[in-house]
Amino acid sequence: MKVTAVDVQYEVAPPRERPIRDALQTLDGGGTVRVQIEAQDGLADRVTGRSSTGFGRLRAAPAVLAQLIEQELAPAVIGQDPFLIRGIRDRLWQLTDYHGSTGLSLLGISAIDVALWDLVGQALRQPVWRLLGAARDRMPAYAMVGWLNFSVEELKPIAERAASQGFKAVKVKVGSPTLEEDVARIQAVRQTIGPEMKLMVDANQVFSVPEALIRGRVYQELGCFWFEEPLRADDHAGLAELADKLDMRIASGENDFGVRQFRDLFQRRAVDVVQPDLRRAGGATECLEIAALANAFGVAYASHGGGAHLHLLAAMPNAIYMESGYLPQGRTLVDGCIPLPEAPGFSQPEW
Ligand SMILES: [Mg+2]
Structure with missing residues (x-):
């Protein structure tokens, strides 16, 4: 061919x-x-x-x-x-x-x-996941629903909608001008989703190491599951320092490129959860190699974005989450998971 x-x-x-x-x-x-x-x-x-x-x-x-x-x-x-x-x-x-x-x-x-x-x-x-030697037939997904321009009052119904669609984990943006504003956002969402669901926070690279330490200590007290992109994505040394000093999981990787940049993250023990983006990391081939390397270092894998990534996550023993937004009206997850599609290639689930 x-x-x-x-x-x-x-x-x-x-x-x-x-x-x-x-x-x-x-x-x-x-x-x-x-x-x-x-x-x-x-x-x-x-x-x-x-x-x-x-x-x-x-x-x-x-x-x-x-x-x-x-x-x-x-x-x-x-x-x-x-x-x-x-x-x-x-x-x-x-x-x-x-x-x-x-x-x-x-x-x-x-x-x-x-x-x-x-x-x-x-x-x-055949669907791609079936060609890869899958580790599972469904994939846990979380909902990234808490953009920073949404007010505390707007966040509550948004989180409620995610919970009603069957998500068992949601993520909100942090990095507001003050820590107090971040805390108000986290508490509002926690109140809405209850104590069982996981809640992740994402700072999109804006903190310095001292600021990330101050805020991270508060986020972990509030029970947040991971602290995503606390620092510039290429500051692997800084991420390693945070991973060492904070108890909560450090997540990063959506702005790293190619398996060798990821190797540096793992060698420095800079992340607990790695988050490659299928577009930027190098495609399906590269993401599979990054996942295998992460697995050898005991690092969990959670995709940045979803789509075709679903098929790859299915084949990664260390994958813990696919990132998602809302589902279309009327659709719900099955036990917090997206079932794998049967159509050939990188088909997406029917919703
Ligand atoms: Mg992010």
Whole structure:
């Protein structure tokens, strides 16, 4: 089987009526890049694999990424056997080495990798999780519902809705101007969801080490399950210091790129929960390798975002959560979990 075409499309989303906000960024719009890879085996039917990459902001990025994939990466994929996914991945890293394989290049490499895995699933008529040797048939999910621009009063019905959809864990943003405001947010959500559900907090990289220590000691007193991105994502030494000094779990990884950056996190014992993003970390292949490495270090894995990641989480013995938002109206989880889909490739659950 040979890849015959790589098609790239992008779109820019209209501005959000009410931008959402975390402690670092205002997410006011964004866009999507879609990759479609076609392959053919002699005269047999054509097979297609697809992926998409979303941007919460950066209006020019979808166009730049589409061009990078189309002009630089795609020519190296056309003519290749789509089943040689790790070979293609290594070739693309080599190709982009001169200007940097991480950052936007790796978003492109990831998009191609995910589309190739989807294509393999389509060709074999199996969901990707079944090709990987799954560890489970359902995946616990948590709801990220507490954006920082939501007031304390707004947070309560939001958390209530997540609980009513069957989530057993929710996450809220912290990193408000004062610790008191963070505490009010956490207490309001805790009051709403009761003592049994897990509650995670996410600071989106904004603290210094001293501030993260002061706030982290309070968050852990309040029983929060993990403290996500307390520091800049590339401050692995700082994260290691926090992991050492705080009792609560330190989580990071959504802004790390490639398995070797993750190796550094693990070697420094900088995280208790690692959170790769399928778009940025390097695609399905890279995420599976990161998970295996994390497992060897005794580090739990929780995806940043969901979607196709669900299939990979199913195959990771150390996966504890998939990140989700609300479910569509009328849908609920099963025992706090998303059942794995049966359709071929990277199909998503029916909801
Ligand atoms: Mg986060």
